[in-house]
Amino acid sequence: MSPSVCIATPGYLSSTPRVVKEADALHEAGMDVRVVHTWGGLERKRKHDRDLLRDKEWTIDTVKWSSDRLDELGTYVRYTTQHRLAQCMPKTTWPATRMAEQVEHRVYPVLARRVAEEPADLYIGHYPAGLAAAAHGAEQHDALLGYDAEDYHVGQQPDNQPRIERTDFIERRYLGRCAHVTAASEGIASALADRYYIDRPLVVHNMFPWAERGNLNGQTKDRNGEALSLYWFSQTIGLNRGLQDAIRAAGLLDTPVQLHFRGALYDEVESELVSLAEESGVAEQLYFYSQVPPDELLSRTAEHDVGLALEQGHTPNRALCVTNKLFYYPLAGLPVAATDVPGQRRLLENHTDFSGLYEPGDVEGLAAVLRRWTDRDALEEAKSRALEMARGAWNWEREQKKLIRSIREIL
Secondary structure, X not given: OOOEEEEEOOOOHXXXXXXXXXXXXXXXXXXEEEEEEEEOOOHHHHHHHHHHHOOOOOEEEEEEOOOOOHHHHHHHHHHHHHHHHHHHOOHHHOOOOOHHXXXXXXXXXXXXXXXXXXXXXXXXXXXXXXXXXXXXXXXXXXXXXXXXXXXOHHHOOOOOHHHHHHHXXXXXXXXOOOOEEEEOOHXXXXXXXXXXXXXXXXXXXOOOOHHHHHHOOOOOOOOOOOOEEXXXXXXXXXXXXXXXXXXXHHXXXXXXXXXXXXXXXXXXXXXXXXXXXXXXXXXXXXXXXXXXXXXXXXXXXXXXXXXXXXXXXOOHHHHHOOOOHHHHHHHOOOOEEEEOOHHHHHHHOOOOOOEEEEOOOOHHHHHHHHHOOOOHHHHXXXXXXXXXXXXXXXXXXXXXHHHHHHHHHHO
């Protein structure tokens, strides 16, 4: 009989590719995999999930809650009410209840219940709410518990003391029970071990399958001409993402350049970035795009010349993390211009043939990195080196092996 694994996460799967890759890897390794997640009211995200999950062979269990759908309204009202009541409860109630978990995620109770509906040999949680839900399933079925730390969650909002205390409580409550803990970077692994006095988690980087390159469509939809094309993407285009550095640095270059930013964009953010681009003399070369389905993102990325990884390190998590971009750009064949923060430095400092580091805010430093690739021959060499790294080492086909090995050992 095949070992069974249940993975719990509180969000949309198209926004958490790490969950999907984990499920794919364990399924392909011969395990029975069930993923329990939730859908809120964002129809665009639901569509992306449907597209992403269309051909998956593992089991998907979706908790649906939306105020806009009649058949989901009861779940929305019930757990929104419970969520607000839990927010009013004192912290002294946390040890004997699941109030902290309820505050952490609105529909935690139904997520936990759905996780526990079917037995599994191992329950793996993603994010603190997913960890708590997985722990509930493990308790109900006397099974093993695991946790994947995609971020250093307690360090995501250093000015939000209630969130820090809640995250610390949940992780401290359950991490000691875990037989399997993974982290997305060396820095996050060390921070978790130091904070919670646990064995150092296994580092499983958030790499992407080399096989995804088979989906490249060769089309050019975003790029405008042959000028050096700089590219950045994320869920949201914001003013704390280092984009101002890129705009100012582009204005310092003597050769033509274009800037392409992809993500959800608010009017006030667009206005400020455009104003800065006008000051820097690159307003006509600045482009914004909305998010695309996951299966199209690599094609849109590969159109460009240089990937921007502009983490500012303004929170402990952002200083320690290794973002998806650092692996995605080389997969698309792009060299990387990145800020010199601990997580990114540790990964890139020995790969100067296709990357360059600069201190956040040092616009001249970023411009110096970009000038290396204004020479077409140097750019093509850097692109070749980046792609070579993705093919030989920085791919999910290789990285998943240590995840599978670890889980097989505990099972």
